[in-house]
Amino acid sequence: MALDIKICGLSTAETFDAALGNGASHVGFIFFAKSPRNVSPEIAGRLRQAAKGRAQAVAVTVDASDAFLDAIVAAVEPDMLQLHGKETPERVAEVKAHYGLPVMKAFSIREAQDFNAIEPYRGVADRLLFDAKPPAGSELPGGNGASFDWRLLAGLDASVDYMLSGGLNAANIGDALRCAAPPGIDISSGVESAPGVKDAALIENFFRAVRAASDRSAA
Numbered sequence: 001m002a003l004d005i006k007i008c009g010l011s012t013a014e015t016f017d018a019a020l021g022n023g024a025s026h027v028g029f030i031f032f033a034k035s036p037r038n039v040s041p042e043i044a045g046r047l048r049q050a051a052k053g054r055a056q057a058v059a060v061t062v063d064a065s066d067a068f069l070d071a072i073v074a075a076v077e078p079d080m081l082q083l084h085g086k087e088t089p090e091r092v093a094e095v096k097a098h099y100g101l102p103v104m105k106a107f108s109i110r111e112a113q114d115f116n117a118i119e120p121y122r123g124v125a126d127r128l129l130f131d132a133k134p135p136a137g138s139e140l141p142g143g144n145g146a147s148f149d150w151r152l153l154a155g156l157d158a159s160v161d162y163m164l165s166g167g168l169n170a171a172n173i174g175d176a177l178r179c180a181a182p183p184g185i186d187i188s189s190g191v192e193s194a195p196g197v198k199d200a201a202l203i204e205n206f207f208r209a210v211r212a213a214s215d216r217s218a219a
């Protein structure tokens with residue numbers, strides 16, 4: 001099965017094109033005011049048009065209100081909503097039913113018992129996303145460039161569909177793929193030249209590293 005690759009936190013045409021041109025299956029937009037990657041629904045909506053038929057557009061929100069979700073969905077017409085806050089299973093079900101869109105629910109992982117939190121979301125969220133717990137003092141629930149121990153994913157039920165995220169980059173993606181063999185990967189700060197500044201060359205380099213790792217595992 002093909003590996004899903006999401007490039008998240010895009011906000012410029014050049015880097016959006018780099019993600020699509022290199023074969024991203026998913027492109028993500030951050031709608032969180034405290035993030036250096038925060039983008040307006042209008043800008044994301046304009047960029048998103050180019051992804052139609054080429055990649056899934058994912059709107060990333062953090063405990064968003066109904067009004068904010070309404071504005072995002074209207075302007076962006078996303079293919080998927082990523083809920084990266086403390087949304088309950090009931091809230092996930094409500095959002096999914098209201099917008100008729102698949103939902104990816106994010107979980108913060110540091111140790112094996114953190115996976116217990118996914119149980120009430122199984123059969124509710126369409127996909128799960130595993131990110132590292134934010135470093136102390138961070139105002140961001142994601143996009144911190146922090147990793148967790150990928151070996152913990154070995155204990156996961158094989159039927160769980162998920163994306164691996166948190167601190168991925170061109171240097172470590174080979175190890176991550178070998179260690180966890182995830183169905184999908186999600187990267188944000190690892191393809192930036194500064195916080196919030198995506199870099200087309202780093203995006204290309206990341207895809208090259210993914211291809212090299214895939215070639216090695218096929219040999």
Ligand SMILES: O=C(O)c1ccccc1N[C@@H]1O[C@H](COP(=O)(O)O)[C@@H](O)[C@H]1O
Pocket residue numbers: 008009028030032035036037060061062084129131140141142143144145146165166167168186187188189190
């Ligand atoms: O990237 C952000 O600023 C962000 C803000 C709020 C919620 C989620 C955010 N990003 C998500 O974080 C992970 C991985 O980030 P990184 O590669 O470690 O920088 C990814 O799922 C993004 O969607």
